[in-house]
Amino acid sequence: MNGEDTETLLALISSLLHNPIHDQSVLLDALVECDGDVERAAALLDSRSASSSRPSSSRSGPELVQKKTAAVGMKRKSGGLTGWLEKPSASSTPQPKKARSDDGPVKSRMRGGPGPASSRLADFKLRKADNDTSDVLPSLPIDDIENDSPPERPPSTAKAPAESPIKVKNVTNEEFMTILRPPNSTDASRAGPPKQPPLTLTTPDMIAKHVPCTMHTSVLPPELACRLFYTMLDLSRNWDRNKWWLFDRLVESPHKTSFFIRQYPSTEAESVEMDEAAQFWYNGRQTGSSPPFPQVMEEACQYIEKVVNVEMHKRQRFPMEYGGEPPQRPGGSDDYDNGQNVVWRANVAASNCYEGAKEGVGFHTDALTYLGPYPTIASLSLGTTRTFRLREVVPSNEKDTRAARTYNMPLPHNSLTIMHASCQEMFKHAIPPQRTIDLYHPQYPPPEDMRERISSDPSNARINITFRFFRPDYKPSQTPRCKCGVPCILRPDMKHRHALPNDDDSQAPGGSSGKGSPTKGRPLRRDAVAKYWWACYAGAVNEGKGCGMWQVMDPVAEGRGPFAGDV
Ligand SMILES: O=C(O)CCC(=O)C(=O)O
Numbered sequence: 001m002n003g004e005d006t007e008t009l010l011a012l013i014s015s016l017l018h019n020p021i022h023d024q025s026v027l028l029d030a031l032v033e034c035d036g037d038v039e040r041a042a043a044l045l046d047s048r049s050a051s052s053s054r055p056s057s058s059r060s061g062p063e064l065v066q067k068k069t070a071a072v073g074m075k076r077k078s079g080g081l082t083g084w085l086e087k088p089s090a091s092s093t094p095q096p097k098k099a100r101s102d103d104g105p106v107k108s109r110m111r112g113g114p115g116p117a118s119s120r121l122a123d124f125k126l127r128k129a130d131n132d133t134s135d136v137l138p139s140l141p142i143d144d145i146e147n148d149s150p151p152e153r154p155p156s157t158a159k160a161p162a163e164s165p166i167k168v169k170n171v172t173n174e175e176f177m178t179i180l181r182p183p184n185s186t187d188a189s190r191a192g193p194p195k196q197p198p199l200t201l202t203t204p205d206m207i208a209k210h211v212p213c214t215m216h217t218s219v220l221p222p223e224l225a226c227r228l229f230y231t232m233l234d235l236s237r238n239w240d241r242n243k244w245w246l247f248d249r250l251v252e253s254p255h256k257t258s259f260f261i262r263q264y265p266s267t268e269a270e271s272v273e274m275d276e277a278a279q280f281w282y283n284g285r286q287t288g289s290s291p292p293f294p295q296v297m298e299e300a301c302q303y304i305e306k307v308v309n310v311e312m313h314k315r316q317r318f319p320m321e322y323g324g325e326p327p328q329r330p331g332g333s334d335d336y337d338n339g340q341n342v343v344w345r346a347n348v349a350a351s352n353c354y355e356g357a358k359e360g361v362g363f364h365t366d367a368l369t370y371l372g373p374y375p376t377i378a379s380l381s382l383g384t385t386r387t388f389r390l391r392e393v394v395p396s397n398e399k400d401t402r403a404a405r406t407y408n409m410p411l412p413h414n415s416l417t418i419m420h421a422s423c424q425e426m427f428k429h430a431i432p433p434q435r436t437i438d439l440y441h442p443q444y445p446p447p448e449d450m451r452e453r454i455s456s457d458p459s460n461a462r463i464n465i466t467f468r469f470f471r472p473d474y475k476p477s478q479t480p481r482c483k484c485g486v487p488c489i490l491r492p493d494m495k496h497r498h499a500l501p502n503d504d505d506s507q508a509p510g511g512s513s514g515k516g517s518p519t520k521g522r523p524l525r526r527d528a529v530a531k532y533w534w535a536c537y538a539g540a541v542n543e544g545k546g547c548g549m550w551q552v553m554d555p556v557a558e559g560r561g562p563f564a565g566d567v
């Protein structure tokens with residue numbers, strides 16, 4: 001596991017402690033002692049520090065239990081969301097709760113973060129079920145670790161503690177695996193619904209059957225795919241690793257990434273908006289202007305746009321998806337929409353480069369800020385095959401009856417994975433580090449002008465390009481900003497804490513058109529997310545500190561649309 005992940009776990013323990021401990025080796029020991037269970041490690045350390053400040057005779061088992069309950073009790077405090085979500089409009093920004101004297105450093109250090117500490121912890125416990133594939137190492141969330149809960153407490157009264165950051169040594173994947181808590185814990189208090197083993201989806205049919213994705217193999221002409229791979233690999237030398245603040249720590253993603261803006265067929269006004277959006281595209285961190293699509297990426301994009309539109313026209317749409325645009329937009333193409341609205345077009349792309357088996361990206365969902373609800377994202381894979389992992393987020397009302405399932409999808413060179421509408425609402429995705437990878441043997445030599453810099457030797461690199469449609473009705477000039485002056489992030493109510501409007505399945509949106517769509521037969525109800533909210537995202541960029549602002553998205557009051565259906 002990457003050092004960042006271990007750091008994250010230690011930061012989490014640290015954030016749960018009532019009495020700060022600065023020595024990372026003490027934190028690490030506790031983590032090992034508690035089989036990687038962050039909550040127990042924090043409770044253990046708290047119990048030790050409490051008992052070391054009092055006569056030894058007062059040390060006892062119950063003390064630990066009591067402390068543990070206190071730490072776990074944080075989870076209970078995170079209830080009560082439903083009532084808030086039911087508030088009617090965007091203008092009903094919740095009043096900050098008063099800070100309580102017992103809030104202490106634990107929660108105040110969570111300020112600006114994406115959710116209550118306890119809900120984040122759930123994701124940090126590695127389950128063996130996620131770990132059963134032969135060559136894929138477990139991945140811990142490293143970017144947007146838990147984005148399905150609004151902040152528990154607006155932090156206006158909270159102060160980040162003045163502490164020096166914890167220095168953490170890197171821990172290898174193998175070491176890390178040994179300290180992570182096994183899945184089917186013998187701890188009876190953690191028994192839940194029966195675990196489901198991970199499922200590897202090896203064919204397009206299997207993929208379409210189990211997840212809201214489709215896989216399109218050999219999507220580009222082979223020479224184009226190879227040329228695009230070389231071009232992006234060449235460019236990736238100058239790309240950055242994303243950095244962001246997680247609690248009070250600066251973390252870095254173990255892969256390189258860059259953002260591109262499409263020139264054609266965007267209008268001038270749209271290009272300006274895209275440039276602004278691009279500055280905040282990843283984790284709210286402001287970057288400079290983004291380059292245009294390289295010519296070879298533009299060429300590929302035209303193939304991909306067609307595949308995506310054809311596929312989307314086969315599927316029943318969710319009401320909150322984008323309503324589409326007439327085919328005759330300037331510079332547009334109508335050869336794949338048969339006069340129907342163009343429901344998707346790429347106007348930006350994010351590209352990732354993973355070199356070697358250990359690079360990856362942790363579980364996250366893609367921010368909806370500029371994509372809007374129920375986005376479609378087209379993800380092209382080039383180079384060595386890597387596993388794409390999806391993990392379902394089980395809605396709160398089902399968590400006692402159904403366990404989340406993990407799906408692994410090997411993504412070969414020149415394959416397109418379309419994450420269809422509801423994927424960001426129902427699943428988190430990751431590229432986990434692996435023990436081994438196959439080398440990619442390029443079929444063609446690099447173009448003349450790259451031969452000095454790029455070799456055609458077998459490569460351990462994977463290039464990913466996610467082509468995205470930033471909706472005009474979610475353009476940056478219409479993104480709410482919080483008190484920090486940073487654009488808010490748009491998040492779905494993934495856990496369905498807000499009741500769905502009705503129980504009539506025939507009215508409910510879903511991934512199936514019933515016209516032989518591969519998703520046919522999948523229950524529709526659980527796809528529907530009823531609420532989204534805008535939340536302060538400054539914590540990701542501002543030393544972990546944000547203003548905690550959040551408000552429910554009100555599509556009508558905010559003037560969003562056109563939508564595919566009634567909202
Ligand atoms: O590399 C991939 O396939 C996934 C990339 C990704 O999730 C992202 O860029 O948001």
Ligand SMILES: [Fe+2]
Nearest residue numbers: 364365366429
């Ligand atoms: Fe992603």
